[in-house]
Amino acid sequence: MNLDSKVPSGPLKEKWSKHLNDIKLVAPNNKRKHDVIVVGTGLAGGSAAASLAELGYNVKSFCIQDSARRAHSIAAQGGINAAKNYPNDGDTIWRLFYDTIKGGDYRSRESNTYRLAEISNEIIDQAVAQGVPFAREYGGLLANRSFGGAQVSRTFYARGQTGQQLLLGAYQAMMRQVNKGKIEMHTRHEMLDLVIIDGKARGIVTRDLVSGEIQRWMADAVVLASGGYGNVFNLSTNAINSNVTAAWRCHKRGAAFANPCYVQIHPTCIPVSGDYQSKLTLMSESLRNDGRVWVPKDKDDDRHPNDIPEDERYYYLEEKYPAFGNLVPRDVASRNAKIVCDEGMGVGQTGRAVYLDFRDAIEREGKKAISDKYGNLFEMYENITDDNPYEEPMRIFPAVHYTMGGLWVDYNLQSNIPGLFVAGEANFSDHGANRLGASALMQGLSDGYFIIPYTIGNYIAATDLDEVNRDHEAFDEATSNAQSQIDKLFEVDGDKSVIEFHRELGQIMWDKVGISRSEEGLKEAIKEIQDLREEFWNNVRVPGESSNYNKYLEFAGRVADFLELGELMAKDALHRDESCGCHLRAEHQTEEGEALRNDDEYSYVAAWEFQGVNGELQEELHKEDLEFDFVELKQRSYK
Amino acid sequence: MADTFTVHLKIWRQDGPDQPGKLVDYTLDKVNEHMSFLEMLDVLNEEIVAEGKEEPIEFDYDCREGICGSCNLVINGQAHGPKDMTCTCQLHMRNFSDGDTIVIEPFRAKAFPVIKDLVVDRSAFDRIIEAGGYVSVKTGSAPDANSIPIDKTVADTAFDYATCIGCGACVAACPNSSASLFTGAKLAHLNRLPQGEPERKKRTVSMVDQMEEEGFGDCSNYAECEAVCPKGISISAIAEMRRNYVKATLAGTEA
Numbered sequence: 001m002n003l004d005s006k007v008p009s010g011p012l013k014e015k016w017s018k019h020l021n022d023i024k025l026v027a028p029n030n031k032r033k034h035d036v037i038v039v040g041t042g043l044a045g046g047s048a049a050a051s052l053a054e055l056g057y058n059v060k061s062f063c064i065q066d067s068a069r070r071a072h073s074i075a076a077q078g079g080i081n082a083a084k085n086y087p088n089d090g091d092t093i094w095r096l097f098y099d100t101i102k103g104g105d106y107r108s109r110e111s112n113t114y115r116l117a118e119i120s121n122e123i124i125d126q127a128v129a130q131g132v133p134f135a136r137e138y139g140g141l142l143a144n145r146s147f148g149g150a151q152v153s154r155t156f157y158a159r160g161q162t163g164q165q166l167l168l169g170a171y172q173a174m175m176r177q178v179n180k181g182k183i184e185m186h187t188r189h190e191m192l193d194l195v196i197i198d199g200k201a202r203g204i205v206t207r208d209l210v211s212g213e214i215q216r217w218m219a220d221a222v223v224l225a226s227g228g229y230g231n232v233f234n235l236s237t238n239a240i241n242s243n244v245t246a247a248w249r250c251h252k253r254g255a256a257f258a259n260p261c262y263v264q265i266h267p268t269c270i271p272v273s274g275d276y277q278s279k280l281t282l283m284s285e286s287l288r289n290d291g292r293v294w295v296p297k298d299k300d301d302d303r304h305p306n307d308i309p310e311d312e313r314y315y316y317l318e319e320k321y322p323a324f325g326n327l328v329p330r331d332v333a334s335r336n337a338k339i340v341c342d343e344g345m346g347v348g349q350t351g352r353a354v355y356l357d358f359r360d361a362i363e364r365e366g367k368k369a370i371s372d373k374y375g376n377l378f379e380m381y382e383n384i385t386d387d388n389p390y391e392e393p394m395r396i397f398p399a400v401h402y403t404m405g406g407l408w409v410d411y412n413l414q415s416n417i418p419g420l421f422v423a424g425e426a427n428f429s430d431h432g433a434n435r436l437g438a439s440a441l442m443q444g445l446s447d448g449y450f451i452i453p454y455t456i457g458n459y460i461a462a463t464d465l466d467e468v469n470r471d472h473e474a475f476d477e478a479t480s481n482a483q484s485q486i487d488k489l490f491e492v493d494g495d496k497s498v499i500e501f502h503r504e505l506g507q508i509m510w511d512k513v514g515i516s517r518s519e520e521g522l523k524e525a526i527k528e529i530q531d532l533r534e535e536f537w538n539n540v541r542v543p544g545e546s547s548n549y550n551k552y553l554e555f556a557g558r559v560a561d562f563l564e565l566g567e568l569m570a571k572d573a574l575h576r577d578e579s580c581g582c583h584l585r586a587e588h589q590t591e592e593g594e595a596l597r598n599d600d601e602y603s604y605v606a607a608w609e610f611q612g613v614n615g616e617l618q619e620e621l622h623k624e625d626l627e628f629d630f631v632e633l634k635q636r637s638y639k
Numbered sequence: 640m641a642d643t644f645t646v647h648l649k650i651w652r653q654d655g656p657d658q659p660g661k662l663v664d665y666t667l668d669k670v671n672e673h674m675s676f677l678e679m680l681d682v683l684n685e686e687i688v689a690e691g692k693e694e695p696i697e698f699d700y701d702c703r704e705g706i707c708g709s710c711n712l713v714i715n716g717q718a719h720g721p722k723d724m725t726c727t728c729q730l731h732m733r734n735f736s737d738g739d740t741i742v743i744e745p746f747r748a749k750a751f752p753v754i755k756d757l758v759v760d761r762s763a764f765d766r767i768i769e770a771g772g773y774v775s776v777k778t779g780s781a782p783d784a785n786s787i788p789i790d791k792t793v794a795d796t797a798f799d800y801a802t803c804i805g806c807g808a809c810v811a812a813c814p815n816s817s818a819s820l821f822t823g824a825k826l827a828h829l830n831r832l833p834q835g836e837p838e839r840k841k842r843t844v845s846m847v848d849q850m851e852e853e854g855f856g857d858c859s860n861y862a863e864c865e866a867v868c869p870k871g872i873s874i875s876a877i878a879e880m881r882r883n884y885v886k887a888t889l890a891g892t893e894a
Contacts, residue, residue, distance in 0.1 A: 051778040066699060067765050069805055070707040086785060122781075129781035131774045131834045133798035140788030158798060164706055165801060172773035179769045187762065210754055239701040273673040276682055279703045380705065383722075383729050449778045497688050499681070543687075544694045548655070549755040552688065552695055 024461035031056030042071035044424025045225030046170035047448030053177035076163025077284035079155035104432020105581035201419035228403035228425035234506025236400035256607035258428035261573035266401030267333035290361035334398035357393035412455035423447035433581025494539030644737035708804030718808035746811035770849035809864035815856030823876030840887035
């Protein structure tokens with residue numbers, strides 16, 4: 001497998017502009033002769049579709065939701081980073097780049113991460129021009145706040161609904177192109193396979209989720225922007241329908257899956273309340289700007305938190321990390337919450353929670369100021385838990401939130417399959433082993449607005465794209481492949497619900513491929529997932545029929561893919577015999593319990609090539625060495 | 640842990656758009672006060688699947704944190720149920736009591752045809768946005784973000800209207816099935832911002848005309864929409880929309 005990253009030569013600061021000078025262009029009157037498929041309508045897919053259509057390409061856009069506006073980017077709360085330096089606190093593109101690569105624990109590609117920081121400012125300009133109502137100061141200019149893992153205020157925000165506002169901006173830009181006839185929008189469609197002809201991605205196969213019909217779509221290039229795979233854990237902060245199927249089916253067609261074990265566990269979520277639970281709700285990390293994290297020093301202290309005096313509270317983040325305090329990166333905050341709970345200091349009915357306390361902030365700034373910043377988050381918390389966070393501390397616990405791994409892409413965001421581009425959370429590109437807060441929105445929009453539109457043009461201009469048609473044998477094969485998987489699911493006709501399988505898989509993943517991993521646990525996980533997968537194909541029950549709206553059928557297909565992906569994640573975590581970022585191997589920790597990297601042996605991207613499933617998932621490992629020419633690799637320290 | 644309790648459910652079942660539908664009775668024990676309303680339906684569906692006599696109940700959902708706008712149930716006659724400023728997915732069973740009978744229906748409107756059971760087609764909303772709910776700015780052509788100062792109160796009000804999640808509760812609650820609050824909210828967001836000003840008239844006329852074309856009714860100021868809106872969007876948006884519409888049509892959209 002060829003993992004040529006195609007990173008341009010030259011100084012870091014000049015790579016992207018040099019690349020833009022060098023890439024080939026498609027003439028304006030020729031763009032309308034080319035079709036591009038975009039799968040997913042979140043920030044990456046929506047912005048890519050709109051921008052490609054504006055350029056003149058014919059875009060076919062697909063999403064599983066009933067409207068493009070509902071993609072899961074909509075749920076992002078806190079904000080979006082940019083190196084504008086409006087607060088005059090010393091921010092630069094270099095600093096944003098450096099924070100991001102350091103936050104990722106030096107497991108991302110320097111060139112991609114630098115480009116992300118470089119593009120960040122244009123994104124804010126674009127969003128504001130679209131009418132995205134970011135928070136403003138009384139003088140009428142944009143407001144900023146600080147976020148985990150940074151010592152400058154570079155985060156732009158729209159109360160606690162930044163993702164919603166940015167997504168609506170991209171959605172509206174898309175709908176403008178739908179109106180112009182440049183985007184053909186297909187909602188309630190799920191991609192089930194990728195069609196490769198002469199070695200190039202030339203189309204997809206979808207299922208119309210309303211009629212159940214399996215359909216064929218052709219194009220000159222395919223952009224996959226189908227999001228992350230956090231729902232392999234069953235309980236996560238992802239939307240219930242978020243899934244890996246589109247990406248996994250591309251993987252099974254030859255696209256390398258990179259760093260699947262890099263999973264971010266978000267430190268500030270509402271704790272689990274019962275086994276009926278369908279999802280976990282995130283409270284934006286921006287809360288850590290003003291909230292103080294603590295547990296009672298005494299394990300057996302069952303007083304109401306407001307009755308526990310100051311000197312009997314253990315502000316463990318502030319004590320252990322005085323420089324960053326409550327604003328340490330997410331992985332550090334999550335791990336420490338687990339540590340104090342494992343030591344028995346956890347609070348709440350289950351003992352799997354810590355306090356996030358706004359008492360001091362309310363005293364300092366007043367209730368109104370806190371409500372202006374976090375009003376909707378406080379309401380959400382109160383609505384779910386029936387407790388009032390203005391009056392008593394929130395209880396929080398980590399939950400799976402974001403997956404840094406994804407399909408391998410080169411500098412052009414093209415996978416190892418020519419013509420298949422991957423954007424946003426679906427690719428592995430910019431965050432290394434840990435993503436900093438307010439960086440996901442930045443990456444999705446950077447990929448979609450400002451990278452894909454250029455690099456797709458370069459591909460189309462430089463590639464011989466012969467005419468294909470829907471009757472090509474590759475389309476026949478992909479269509480029957482999709483159909484036979486559906487038939488197979490019904491044929492099992494077992495006793496156990498899809499939801500139960502998903503719950504069991506999630507439990508294995510959380511216990512053994514979660515916050516902390518060990519060789520022993522990972523080996524057990526691999527075996528358990530294999531057994532569960534076998535049981536699934538012998539005992540799953542899928543009700544209803546395929547020719548109608550059938551959510552259980554949709555879920556069955558997705559859980560089947562999660563049952564394969566889960567094994568790959570465990571394999572990847574097992575092979576990576578070091579700790580880095582969110583990947584903590586219990587065997588490799590510093591004396592202070594921090595991730596201990598092994599740069600000599602593991603400074604590479606692990607890209608897995610699918611070989612088949614035969615009881616065991618067969619995958620071949622390929623390595624893309626990470627070269628650091630511009631930053632020095634250091635042990636991360638937030639003390 | 641909280642005690643469990645029992646509810647009696649009357650749920651709208653309909654096989655497809657052209658099939659007749661009816662309310663079907665179910666009883667569910669094991670309801671926990673911390674369950675969300677949709678989790679309660681998940682538990683019911685698991686029972687239905689285990690029994691294997693009928694197909695599970697279809698309903699729309701996605702984020703389950705009140706922001707995607709997918710979930711859309713009429714609960715005891717109220718869009719999104721009894722709790723103010725709350726989506727169906729954020730409604731918890733602590734709002735109900737042991738022995739309650741709960742009637743669950745889809746968002747009904749001529750412009751929202753039923754797909755199956757409680758799932759409806761809300762694509763008319765997309766077409767209203769398509770008609771003009773945007774600022775025409777191509778990627779790459781934006782000036783520096785701070786080049787246009789905007790009064791904080793204007794920006795904050797624009798945000799309040801922009802928080803619409805497009806769920807359609809306003810339509811379901813309206814005796815006329817009007818989409819005026821949805822349409823008005825997008826207009827009130829974009830029309831008050833300097834970025835939206837150049838297209839204000841054209842946008843207003845196109846979106847209002849599209850709303851009518853989709854088969855939504857007129858607004859008669861019942862204000863039911865505001866009462867059920869999970870994001871608390873004010874009906875001032877509708878007054879503003881009408882004002883702008885009259886001005887634009889009197890003056891001509893090109894003026």
